[in-house]
Amino acid sequence: MEGTIERLHQEMDNKERGSGDRWLHNELDTLLKVHHEIVTIHDATAPDAPPAPSRPPAAEQCCGDGAGEGFGCGKPVNGGTSALGAVFHKECFVCAQCGGDLSGGFYEDNGYAFDDADCMRKHKQEHMSEEEKAKLPRCGGGAGPGMGCGEICFPGTGGTNALGAQFHSGCFSCAKCKGDLSGGFCEEGGSAYCSPECMRP
Ligand SMILES: [Zn+2]
Ligand SMILES: [Zn+2]
Ligand SMILES: [Zn+2]
Ligand SMILES: [Zn+2]
DSSP: OHHHHHHHHHHHHHHHHHOHHHHHHHHHHHHHHHHHHHHHHHHHHOOOOOOOOOOOOGGGOBTTTTSSTTOSOOSBOSSOEEETTEEEOGGGOSOTTTOOOOTTOOEEETTEEESSHHHHHHHHHHTOOHHHHHHSOBBTTTSOTTOSOOOBOOTTSOOEEETTEEEOTTTOBOTTTOOBOTTOOEEETTEEESSHHHHOO
């Protein structure tokens, strides 16, 4: 009987020692301790964080600085509305074309804000340089005689493409009588005619 109890004790001991769980637990404990020490040491020796770059005083910012030219009043602004990479007086951040309210959202183009696409288009046309305008197609440019009004066709304004040329909507009409061509046309020499009668020289 004595011997059996002795043996049981030994077995339990062996089990304890051989238990992988326990071993892992102890090892983890040690690792955590070491990690904690490293972190503590690191914290103690960490150099002071570099000071955050000081922002220029808000008063030095001017209304609309950085946005499109002439957008915003250009006077110093403190707080206000931030948009387009600039700061505006609340009352200065309005549609660059019509002065409309932008609190419900806005269209952005080239540093300007607009309340609708129409204002954006108009503004673009009015502020376009002659150079830029020269690159735009002319109504009927490239088509035959009598076609188109010859004015600039601004992008996004609709219109008709025909005879290898661009036309304002309403400008694609019979080269002779200016009649409607929506029902089809006869073509001669790059010009469109509503009927064979108009096409006759
Ligand atoms: Zn302003
Ligand atoms: Zn507008
Ligand atoms: Zn035209
Ligand atoms: Zn005609």
